[in-house]
Amino acid sequence: MAAPMVGIVLVSHSAPVATAVAQLAVGLTGGGPEVAVAPAGGSPDGGLGTSSDLITAAARSVDRGAGVAVLADLGSAVLTVKALLADDELPPGTRLLDAPFLEGAVAAVVTASAGADLDAVEAAAAEAYDYRKV
Template sequence: MVLVSHSAKVASAVAELSGALLGSVDPAPLAVAGGTRDGGVGTSAELVLAAARLVDEGQGVAVLCDMGSAVLTVRSLLAEDPSPLPAVTRIVDAPFLEGAVAITLTSALGGDLDAVLAAAEDARQYRKH
């Protein structure tokens, strides 16, 4: 899984929290692509590509974006012909924190890409009242 955020600090914090909530379960590959290459706020196609290639084990890569241009950056990479992203890369349509926790747990428990996507998208339904 790859977490794409406009902020390196946010992406790292969400990754850290997601991992901490696993308890004794070994985490699946996770990388972050936060901010720009120079440390600023924004998104970087280069960082997204590097992160996706880092976690790719041939079973698919789930990419969870925080908002706006992060989604557009990943969509543009997927639209290239051929796409520079790993062959089976999917954008996850889920809230950033809740989706990251769901993805981390589901993938760590051995869920395939479809199960990971479903778990993350179900996180949208968590009610807080």
């Protein structure tokens, strides 16, 4: 049986954005062990917004026993995740990461694919704030 691995949830106001970021991050793992990554974007009717039900389902789907890292794109997505955490509606060991959405997602997924624990995944995602482009 494979060792427990950190799961990743990407919460965006847009389902296509969450899905695209998930695909990009997974594609950059270099073919390592497959990380459980779930997009949770948009509202249940397919519009823009956030959905506590979609976020909860995504977190449960990626829980592999080593914690769940959640990255969110904008304010109300962050607030929704915080409310779910406060109400204990997400799997034990779920953590909202303070990281940029795209760069943080890539760092988190790549780090998780190397078998890192939740603390290391969080640190890698947070380091993405320091990525310089010039």
